[in-house]
Each structure stands twice: as structure tokens, then as C-alpha cells.
Amino acid sequence: MTVTPETVSSTAPALRKRRPPEPAAGTRRRSLRPTLTGWSFILPNFLGFALLTLVPMVFGLALSFMEWSPWGDPEWVGFENFERMFRSSTFWIALWNTTYYAAGHIPLTIVVSLGLALLLNRTLSGLGFFRTAFFLPYVTSLVAVAVVWNMLFNPTSGPVNQFLQFVGVTDPPGWTSSTAWAMPAVIVASVWRDMGYYMVLFLAGLQTIPTELYEAARVDGANAWQRFRNITLPGLRPTTFFVLIMCTVASFKVFDLIVVMTDGGPGRATKVLSQLIYEEGIREGRFGLASAISLVLFVLVAGFTVLQFVIQRHREDR
Amino acid sequence: MKRYPSALAAIAAASAVALAGCSSPASETVDPSAPVTLTVSAWNLDKTPEFNALFEAFEAAHPNVTIQPVEILADDYPEKVATMLAGGDTTDVLTMKNVIDYARYANRGQLLDLTDFVGGLEKDKIAGLEPFDIDGKYAAVPYRQDFWVLYYNKKLFDEAGLPYPDHLTWAQYSELAKKLTSGTTPDGQKVYGTYHHIWRSVVQATAAAQTGGDQLSGDYEFFSDQYALALDLQNAGAALDWGTAKTQKVNYRSMFETGQTAMLPMGTWYIAGIKAAIEGGTSSVEWGMAPMPQISSGGETATFGSPTAFAVNEKAKNVEVAKEFIRFATGEEGAKVLAGIGVVPAYGSDAVTAAFTALPADELSRTTFTENKKVVLEMPVSDVTSDIDTILNEEHELIMAGQKSIADGIRDAGDRVKNEVL
Numbered sequence: 001m002t003v004t005p006e007t008v009s010s011t012a013p014a015l016r017k018r019r020p021p022e023p024a025a026g027t028r029r030r031s032l033r034p035t036l037t038g039w040s041f042i043l044p045n046f047l048g049f050a051l052l053t054l055v056p057m058v059f060g061l062a063l064s065f066m067e068w069s070p071w072g073d074p075e076w077v078g079f080e081n082f083e084r085m086f087r088s089s090t091f092w093i094a095l096w097n098t099t100y101y102a103a104g105h106i107p108l109t110i111v112v113s114l115g116l117a118l119l120l121n122r123t124l125s126g127l128g129f130f131r132t133a134f135f136l137p138y139v140t141s142l143v144a145v146a147v148v149w150n151m152l153f154n155p156t157s158g159p160v161n162q163f164l165q166f167v168g169v170t171d172p173p174g175w176t177s178s179t180a181w182a183m184p185a186v187i188v189a190s191v192w193r194d195m196g197y198y199m200v201l202f203l204a205g206l207q208t209i210p211t212e213l214y215e216a217a218r219v220d221g222a223n224a225w226q227r228f229r230n231i232t233l234p235g236l237r238p239t240t241f242f243v244l245i246m247c248t249v250a251s252f253k254v255f256d257l258i259v260v261m262t263d264g265g266p267g268r269a270t271k272v273l274s275q276l277i278y279e280e281g282i283r284e285g286r287f288g289l290a291s292a293i294s295l296v297l298f299v300l301v302a303g304f305t306v307l308q309f310v311i312q313r314h315r316e317d318r
Numbered sequence: 319m320k321r322y323p324s325a326l327a328a329i330a331a332a333s334a335v336a337l338a339g340c341s342s343p344a345s346e347t348v349d350p351s352a353p354v355t356l357t358v359s360a361w362n363l364d365k366t367p368e369f370n371a372l373f374e375a376f377e378a379a380h381p382n383v384t385i386q387p388v389e390i391l392a393d394d395y396p397e398k399v400a401t402m403l404a405g406g407d408t409t410d411v412l413t414m415k416n417v418i419d420y421a422r423y424a425n426r427g428q429l430l431d432l433t434d435f436v437g438g439l440e441k442d443k444i445a446g447l448e449p450f451d452i453d454g455k456y457a458a459v460p461y462r463q464d465f466w467v468l469y470y471n472k473k474l475f476d477e478a479g480l481p482y483p484d485h486l487t488w489a490q491y492s493e494l495a496k497k498l499t500s501g502t503t504p505d506g507q508k509v510y511g512t513y514h515h516i517w518r519s520v521v522q523a524t525a526a527a528q529t530g531g532d533q534l535s536g537d538y539e540f541f542s543d544q545y546a547l548a549l550d551l552q553n554a555g556a557a558l559d560w561g562t563a564k565t566q567k568v569n570y571r572s573m574f575e576t577g578q579t580a581m582l583p584m585g586t587w588y589i590a591g592i593k594a595a596i597e598g599g600t601s602s603v604e605w606g607m608a609p610m611p612q613i614s615s616g617g618e619t620a621t622f623g624s625p626t627a628f629a630v631n632e633k634a635k636n637v638e639v640a641k642e643f644i645r646f647a648t649g650e651e652g653a654k655v656l657a658g659i660g661v662v663p664a665y666g667s668d669a670v671t672a673a674f675t676a677l678p679a680d681e682l683s684r685t686t687f688t689e690n691k692k693v694v695l696e697m698p699v700s701d702v703t704s705d706i707d708t709i710l711n712e713e714h715e716l717i718m719a720g721q722k723s724i725a726d727g728i729r730d731a732g733d734r735v736k737n738e739v740l
Contacts, residue, residue: 177561
């Protein structure tokens with residue numbers, strides 16, 4: 001059975017209808033009812049999660065110790081998949097590339113989207129237009145984004161290199177056809193695409209900071225940097241934390257943009273773990289090996305996320 | 319086994335697919351005239367006219383059969399079919415776009431064993447059957463047998479006052495390409511002497527066919543000269559550089575059909591493409607066909623090629639009709655249909671040759687088509703073919719993009735193949 005968003009949303013009103021109009025009498029029933037109601041709200045979603053996420057995850061874990069493809073019987077092979085993975089030079093390159101991408105994409109996205117949010121968090125006419133304009137890349141088809149950026153990065157006739165030549169760069173890079181510049185090019189395109197989404201989150205966060213604080217600071221003679229440093233940043237901490245987690249998870253799982261823009265090339269210069277998982281699993285039919293690689297990716301993402309939670313808690317405790 | 323109503327069976331099949339493992343029961347055709355819908359996987363139907371031509375001819379001969387093409391984008395074809403099969407797809411006939419993918423599917427047991435069926439065909443008349451032989455077993459039959467030739471734009475040669483590229487050596491080809499690079503098309507595009515598409519085969523399979531090198535060996539010295547030639551043309555500006563072609567996803571067809579290149583090494587499948595483009599009014603290119611340039615002059619023409627074949631899905635629903643379709647498409651009747659639209663059929667006979675009318679009338683094009691030549695398989699088939707293909711592709715990209723020297727790329731490709739695959 002599959003739980004689609006439709007089935008989830010259609011059960012919710014039905015449950016609500018079943019609830020009696022007035023509060024029930026009796027202490028026992030009163031304490032049990034909210035619990036049951038709560039569970040009934042969670043259940044459809046949880047069923048979907050369990051069936052579509054939890055079970056495949058556990059299954060994937062087991063699969064990484066098996067040699068199995070859907071057209072043969074599974075065979076327990078112990079750590080063979082992991083040995084093969086660690087021996088493969090492509091795995092190490094993909095691991096490095098994934099880290100490289102995340103290390104570029106996460107800070108840049110946060111800085112750019114926070115900057116945009118600060119710029120657009122004022123009362124100016126035409127603000128709605130700009131907010132929409134910056135959000136648009138996020139709702140644009142990813143393939144279109146990749147194609148347009150490939151055109152911009154065209155080594156010979158692309159506007160990027162034409163501009164670079166105009167300002168005096170005699171030998172501009174080949175971008176997506178250069179092993180050194182392909183990853184930066186992908187990072188730039190992905191930051192451009194994601195900045196609108198995180199900007200909206202930051203904008204929402206900025207709205208929660210009371211304006212009185214700024215007025216008081218102004219009265220006390222704090223300059224713009226001091227106000228940003230001592231009011232905005234601390235006030236945004238919960239938002240920043242959320243953005244950091246979301247951005248980290250998304251960065252480590254990057255797949256589509258890279259596949260369309262560079263297909264992991266030139267050579268293996270932009271091949272990332274999720275693409276390797278796809279290639280080994282779907283194209284070569286080595287599900288066990290693909291599961292082993294996805295386990296590494298999972299540990300990587302989970303590790304970084306937990307680390308961020310720990311740092312956050314440590315900060316709150318101070 | 320108990321029979322379920324069809325809706326229930328469909329749900330059961332779907333969940334079986336979700337759990338991956340069960341094969342759906344193949345239903346037998348009881349009544350030969352009962353209506354049957356045969357599903358056939360195909361790519362880019364509008365640009366690959368052979369599919370519709372074969373489908374229509376087969377439907378005309380078998381009024382009870384309706385063919386439903388499963389259309390897939392050509393570039394995504396191997397991955398898409400692999401994904402479909404992994405998910406338990408039941409498309410009846412699967413088109414094998416190349417032998418490498420065929421080996422993958424067949425080795426995984428995803429294709430129906432056709433050994434007995436092939437035994438009943440006129441084997442000696444079907445060219446390109448041997449690559450489909452895996453340990454004495456067949457799981458596909460070729461309907462098309464392509465080989466690589468050199469296409470050229472007659473008008474651009476005439477304007478430059480140069481003779482047509484008749485049995486060239488690579489040195490002569492390179493010199494010609496440089497001479498033909500000049501001017502612009504009416505749209506203001508640069509005209510290149512030649513266009514090398516981004517595929518590694520353009521360099522590597524050509525080298526293998528003409529030097530006798532083995533692409534599965536791990537020793538790739540024999541690629542050297544062909545890479546030197548390709549890079550020299552690119553650096554001289556006589557061929558569009560690889561980086562641009564790759565990042566802009568340049569289509570070799572539009573390069574040739576809009577007169578942006580004077581020459582184009584490409585497979586014979588493109589004959590039908592040009593014919594269709596000219597008939598459809600999208601191109602007015604005056605074209606001719608010459609043999610692939612050779613390392614030295616005077617010898618037998620050596621080129622590479624690959625057959626395209628039909629196979630039956632292991633989970634096909636209409637096995638008998640699927641076999642009938644393959645018998646038709648790979649036999650004389652299908653061959654005539656293919657020849658009629660300019661596609662080179664695998665099945666050869668005088669009647670088929672007579673039906674092949676898509677070639678330009680000149681002597682050189684005729685010779686190119688009919689002369690005796692050595693056609694080497696594009697890539698040898700084995701269980702390591704696909705892993706080696708991946709490595710060769712990656713190193714090819716690096717050499718062509720100028721990210722590695724020829725020597726380094728060849729050495730690294732060899733090292734990786736020897737250490738990680740062989």
C-alpha cells in the first residue's frame with residue numbers, strides 16, 4: 001500500500017468530524033481522548049514514513065551485506081561490498097567531491113540568503129517583486145536551471161567568460177569542462193537556485209525580532225554592524241540552526257543538478273556519492289554495493305547533523 | 319494458481335513489483351486472432367523513423383495486433399530500460415540499442431532465451447548476429463547493422479574547390495578539414511572542416527578497428543595516434559572543441575544539416591535521419607557518403623559498427639506475438655521496410671539491396687555502401703564491458719577536454735582497468 005499526500009489529507013477532516021462537539025465528561029475519558037486524537041493525527045503520516053522510509057532503510061542496511069539484484073537470489077557476503085567500495089578509487093573521489101560540494105555550498109548559501117533577507121527586510125515599494133524574483137529560481141525546473149547555467153558557463157561564447165575577458169582575464173577557465181572549475185561552477189549554480197528558499201526562511205526569522213530592540217540600540221548609539229552583531233544574529237539563531245541543518249542534509253544528498261550540469265564529469269571531477277549510488281545500483285545492478293555506499297552517505301549526513309545539534313545545545317547551555 | 323479478477327491481479331502484480339521478486343505469470347495467447355496489444359520499447363520516435371515503419375508494416379500484416387511503443391529519450395535509454403526492468407516492467411519487446419547494454423541485460427537473465435528461435439531463422443543472411451552469442455545462447459536478434467562512414471557536404475567542398483573525400487588517409491582528412499574551415503553559414507555560424515561527436519567511440523573504436531587493438535585489454539597505446547589527430551583538429555579550430563560540444567549538448571545532426579560542418583564521421587543510421595530531414599523540409603543539405611579515412615591508403619577499408627536488435631523481456635506478457643514481431647522485423651519483409659526508409663537492415667538479400675534507395679546517386683556513396691570492408695564490433699562483449707566502458711569514457715572526457723595529456727589519460731585508463739576491473 002502506498003500512502004499518498006491525498007490519502008493523508010483526506011483522513012484528517014474525517015477524524016475531526018467524528019469528534020463530539022462538546023468536551024466529554026469524566027476524567028479518565030478526558031485524559032485518554034486527547035492522546036488518542038493525537039495518535040490518530042500522527043498515525044497516517046507515521047504509517048507512510050514507516051512503510052516508505054523506515055522499512056526500506058533497514059532493508060538497505062541489510063542489503064549492504066548481501067550480493068543481490070532483483071533478478072537473482074540474495075546471497076550473504078559479509079563485508080565484501082565494503083571491501084570493494086574501499087578499494088574503488090571512484091568511491092574516494094566521490095566522497096571527496098561530496099565533501100567539497102557541501103563545504104562550498106553550505107556557507108555560501110547561508111551568507112547569500114541571509115544577505116538577501118537583510119536587504120529585503122525593509123519597507124520599500126516594489127519589495128514584493130524582488131522577494132518573488134529571488135524566490136523564482138527555487139520553483140524553476142532544475143533541468144532548465146542547469147541548462148541555462150551551462151550556457152552561461154560556455155567556455156567560448158558564454159557570458160561569464162566574455163565578461164571575464166572584458167575585465168582583462170586573458171585565459172578564463174573552461175568551467176564545466178575543466179576538472180578544477182567544474183565543481184565551483186556547480187556550486188555557484190546551486191547557490192543561485194537555493195538562495196531564494198533560505199531567504200524566505202531568514203525573512204520569517206527576521207520578522208520575529210522585536211523592532212523595539214533596534215530602537216533602543218539606536219538610542220544608545222549602536223551602529224549598523226553592532227546592531228547586526230548583537231541583535232539580528234542572536235535573534236536569528238533558531239532560524240540559522242534550522243537552515244544549517246536543512247542545507248547540510250540537502251548538500252550531502254546533491255544529485256540532480258550535478259547529473260544534468262556535468263554528469264559527474266569531466267572525468268570524475270564532479271561525481272558525488274548519490275550519483276555513484278545511482279550508477280552502481282541502477283545502471284550496473286549492484287544493489288549490495290550501492291547500499292554500502294548509501295550507508296556511508298547516511299553516516300556522513302547523520303554525523304554532521306548530530307554534530308550540529310550538539311554544538312547548538314552546548315551554545316544554549318552557556 | 320487461482321485466477322483473480324483483473325483489477326485484483328493488477329494490484330497483486332503492483333505489490334509484487336514493489337516487493338521485487340515475483341514474476342508475473344505469462345498469459346498464453348489462446349486465440350490467434352484475438353486482439354493483442356504488443357508493447358515495444360523505442361527511442362525518439364520522430365527522429366528514428368524505422369520504428370514506426372516496422373510497426374505499421376507489422377500491424378498491416380497482423381490485423382489483430384496493435385503495437386504500443388514505449389517511447390524513451392535516446393540519451394536516457396539504457397538507464398531508463400535498466401530502471402524499468404529492475405522494477406519488474408512487462409514491456410514485451412525490448413530494443414537493444416547496443417551490444418554493451420544487451421550483455422548487461424542478458425547476463426542478469428532479464429531477457430528471454432531465444433536460442434531455439436534463432437535456430438529457426440535464416441542465420442547466414444543476418445549480419446551482426448555473432449555478438450549476440452553468449453556461450454552458445456542468443457537472447458536477441460539484430461534487425462539493423464550499422465557501420466561508420468564519413469558524411470560530407472558536397473556544396474561546401476564545391477565552394478572550396480576541393481575534391482570529394484574519396485578513400486582518404488587520416489593525414490589527408492586532417493589537411494582537408496583545415497582547408498574547409500572558413501566563412502560562416504547564412505545564420506552567421508562558423509563553418510568547421512569536420513565535427514567529431516563527443517562519444518569516445520569516435521576516437522577509441524576507430525583506433526581499435528584500424529589497428530587491431532582490444533578495448534578490453536587494459537593496454538591502450540593504440541589510441542594514441544587517433545587522439546593526437548582529434549586534439550590537433552580541435553586546437554587548430556577545424557573541429558568544434560569537445561568542451562563546447564559536451565556542455566552545450568550539441569546535436570551532430572543539426573551541425574551537419576545546417577551546414578556548420580563540411581565532414582562528419584558517423585554511423586549509417588544517419589542516412590535515414592538525413593533523408594527524413596530533407597523530406598521534412600528542415601534541411602537542404604547536399605550530402606554524400608565516403609568510407610572512413612584509414613591509417614594508410616590502398617588497403618581494405620576497416621571501420622567499426624554495431625548491430626541493433628530486438629529481444630523479448632523475460633517478463634513479457636505476449637511472448638508468442640513478440641517472437642512473431644521479431645521474426646518479421648529481422649527477416650526479409652522487415653528488411654525491405656527498413657531499406658525503404660534508408661536504414662541498413664541486418665538481413666541481406668538482393669531484394670533488400672534493391673529496396674535501398676536512400677543513397678545519393680553518385681558512385682562514391684554507392685561504393686562506400688557496397689564495397690567489401692572489415693566491420694569491427696564497436697566494443698567487445700563480456701561481463702566486464704560495462705565497467706571498462708565507464709572508465710574509458712571518463713578518461714576520454716579528460717583527454718578531450720585538455721585536462722590530461724594523451725599519454726597520462728591512456729596510462730590512467732589502463733591502470734584503472736587493470737587494477738579495478740580485470
